[in-house]
Amino acid sequence: AMPVGQTANTVGPLRWMAPEALRNQEYSTKSDVWTFGILLFEIVSREEPHATEDLLSVGVMVRDNGYTPGIPPNCPPVLEEIMNM
DSSP states (O other): OOOEEEOSSSOOOGGGOOHHHHHHSEEEHHHHHHHHHHHHHHHHHTSOTTTTSOHHHHHHHHHHHOOOOOOOTTOOHHHHHHHHO
16 A cells, blocks of 8 residues: 555645645645645746646646646757656
8 A cells, every 4th residue: 555644734736736635635646746846847847837827726627627837839848748647
């Protein structure tokens, strides 16, 4: 079984948080992988994820629909493959 923990509070870096972290304050290896994919987006695009969007709306869309910032147009194929995983 994969270890799952709970965060101590309900506030976090919304733009980087996985859906289950927003929904249940749960974190695990899976949520770390989500955050890594968002970090790759940030590195490739050279901007924060969802930078021009309303933060609370983004949080709701990630929590409810697994919303992502998408793949940057200039993304190397190998990083696109990792982000899609």
